[in-house]
Amino acid sequence: MSFGGPRWPQEPHQPDGGTGHDPYGQQPAGPYGQQQPQDPGAGPAPYGQGREPYGQQPQVPPYGPAREPFGQQPAAPFGTAADGTPDWSALAEASETRQRRRRWLIAGGGVLATAAIATVVAVAVVNGGSGGGTAPTASATTAVPGGAEVPTDGTGPQPSFSSVAPAPPADPMDFLATAAKDTAPLTPEGLFPGRKLTFGDRVYTKGATGSTTQCAGAGRDGLGAVLQRHGCSRVIRATYVRDGVAVTVGVALFADQGKALAAKEGARGGIAPLAGAGVGDFCRATVCLRRSNALGRYAYFTQAGFTDGRKVTTSDTAVFKTSDDLGAFAFNQIYARGRAQASAAATAPAGGQ
Structure with a gap:
């Protein structure tokens, strides 16, 4: 795992150097509004010709799909190869990128939540030690698990030691x-x-x-x-x-x-x-x-x-x-x-x- 920020999905690289789809998310222009190829030997088309009448659908060539302008290929949807089959490698990479970004977001949220809790605790401690509260008395104690209390000011019961030295071991003599x-x-x-x-x-x-x-x-x-x-x-x-x-x-x-x-x-x-x-x-x-x-x-x-x-x-x-x-x-x-x-x-x- 590397650090330094999430990686955003990249466009699949195409053999011709393109990105595989229109950079602005537009679909390729259809036949509506396009000029039909003219016969090179013919003159200008008469007025009104060369265009489909208003409200009419363009004529579909009798055989095969409509052709794109010369030298252009129809843009394939993201994750789809040029021949129409799904690009499984690109889809897997995009899915992995989304999962990585989700993990980073969850981890970042946990860090922010921890920092917020620590800040709240620090503020509470500072406020508790300010002059607004009651000063602890000489018998202040601290609660520990199990309900016991431990004196915090050293005035509670203290261990006692005998001032009498232990008797030396008996002499065999x-x-x-x-x-x-x-x-x-x-x-x-x-x-x-x-x-x-x-x-x-x-x-x-x-x-x-x-x-x-x-x-x-x-x-x-x-x-x-x-x-x-x-x-x-x-x-x-x-x-x-x-x-x-x-x-x-x-x-x-x-x-x-x-x-x-x-x-x-x-x-x-x-x-x-x-x-x-x-x-x-x-x-x-x-x-x-x-x-x-x-x-x-x-x-x-x-x-x-x-x-x-x-x-x-x-x-x-x-x-x-x-x-x-x-x-x-x-x-x-x-x-x-x-x-x-x-x-x-x-x-x-x-x-x-």
């Missing part, structure tokens, strides 16, 4: 510090799960596990007495073995963080090795590596040595690495208890509902 908050179930399998322990690229096989409330019997060479003196309530143990090195890790529970720290600081001797489940006695009548530490209300201890009874020396890095791995694992398991309880408290409904 808060739940590990005292027995009053550290109430999650505690079992040997929950603290030392599975049959194997993978720590980095090292895999340890778990041996025997145990739990006792007789803390004095869970220590050796004086550690049992220290645990009992500071109020130990329970000891959970587990043994792991790898490449001829065995280690027993023991976790002792106390009433609060202060008592667990005091037991760690006063520790002497070590946790009693726990044999069984494929692991024989170790660290008996020999030198082993003993360590102690504390986290919250938990004190944890390790004792590592060779399964064949050899003494541990400072050059036995495999024994030190085993003790480090199991100590770090115990720390992680205890801290995971505190984190789980803190997360549960953060998502619990208010008021314990």
Whole structure:
């Protein structure tokens, strides 16, 4: 589609350069009032001859239609070829032109109607804002679909925000510090799960596990007495073995963080090795590596040595690495208890509902 104004119908082009009909819309002159051809050798026609009498019709030649003057062809009606058949191409073009002009007129009318409506709305807005109306009050509102009203001057109800900062997320250590908050179930399998322990690229096989409330019997060479003196309530143990090195890790529970720290600081001797489940006695009548530490209300201890009874020396890095791995694992398991309880408290409904 091109723009720039409607195209008006054009006259069909004729082979002889004409337009196909009289430019003024006149029909070709009939025989009335025309001179009849004269014989070239005859003289002027007598007066009154050469014309049809007044009121009489011209004589039609006996054969064929009346002839036009020499060199002229009768004008064909618009859309009709010279041989009298309809010029379908010209008629189609004229019809298409009329349809195009009608579409342009409809489109132009729509634009004018839109402009008129916009003008009326603008005038109404200007008149509504003039001094002739009543000024809006402080509680002016704007109606929205559905019947609701939205304040337009900012004096309506406004969202309120609490000036009290939200409470920070619970600290896992808060739940590990005292027995009053550290109430999650505690079992040997929950603290030392599975049959194997993978720590980095090292895999340890778990041996025997145990739990006792007789803390004095869970220590050796004086550690049992220290645990009992500071109020130990329970000891959970587990043994792991790898490449001829065995280690027993023991976790002792106390009433609060202060008592667990005091037991760690006063520790002497070590946790009693726990044999069984494929692991024989170790660290008996020999030198082993003993360590102690504390986290919250938990004190944890390790004792590592060779399964064949050899003494541990400072050059036995495999024994030190085993003790480090199991100590770090115990720390992680205890801290995971505190984190789980803190997360549960953060998502619990208010008021314990």
